[in-house]
Amino acid sequence: MDGNDGSAGTVSVRVNGEPVTLAAERGETLIESLRNAGHYEVKNGCDEGVCGSCNVLCDGELTRACLTPASRCDGADVTTVKGLLDDDNGLHALQEEFLEHGAAQCGFCIPGVLVAAYHLLQRTTDPSDAEIADALSGNVCRCTGYAQQIEAIRDAATRLDRAEPMEVER
Numbered sequence: 001m002d003g004n005d006g007s008a009g010t011v012s013v014r015v016n017g018e019p020v021t022l023a024a025e026r027g028e029t030l031i032e033s034l035r036n037a038g039h040y041e042v043k044n045g046c047d048e049g050v051c052g053s054c055n056v057l058c059d060g061e062l063t064r065a066c067l068t069p070a071s072r073c074d075g076a077d078v079t080t081v082k083g084l085l086d087d088d089n090g091l092h093a094l095q096e097e098f099l100e101h102g103a104a105q106c107g108f109c110i111p112g113v114l115v116a117a118y119h120l121l122q123r124t125t126d127p128s129d130a131e132i133a134d135a136l137s138g139n140v141c142r143c144t145g146y147a148q149q150i151e152a153i154r155d156a157a158t159r160l161d162r163a164e165p166m167e168v169e170r
């Protein structure tokens with residue numbers, strides 16, 4: 001688990017484009033290291049890979065941060081839900097559509113849902129409702145019943161498809 005500087009117990013990553021050295025004791029998971037570094041936007045709903053609230057992208061791959069050893073991410077580009085914001089901290093189309101559709105209630109699941117949706121829209125610009133539901137199949141939301149989330153993702157996809165190509169992953 002040596003970081004890029006060779007220090008034991010550290011992991012060097014870029015989080016939303018910013019270089020960060022994470023403390024990572026032996027066996028520490030990525031979510032523990034991220035939250036210890038102040039990335040509280042990554043939520044721990046179950047700590048056992050079931051709920052999807054801890055989703056992040058690691059080098060573009062959808063990743064359960066609660067199951068992933070931090071040491072495995074050394075050198076990786078990590079994207080959390082905050083990475084969806086633009087350079088002026090403006091909301092991503094997905095975030096705007098979630099607001100528009102009332103697709104968040106308590107909000108706890110939302111960081112993981114948005115990262116899963118973002119991952120989907122990087123692979124397809126025009127997903128069917130079935131594809132959206134499939135992309136959310138690893139996310140548990142106890143509040144919304146998912147219908148508003150699927151509508152929000154569909155409308156965000158439509159907006160993004162009509163506008164510029166989606167921003168390249170940071």
Ligand code: FES
Pocket residue numbers: 043044045046047048049050051052053054055064065066067
């Ligand atoms: S906290 Fe990781 S899947 Fe639930």
Ligand code: FES
Pocket residue numbers: 103104105106107108109110140141142143144
């Ligand atoms: S909005 Fe409450 S768990 Fe999803």
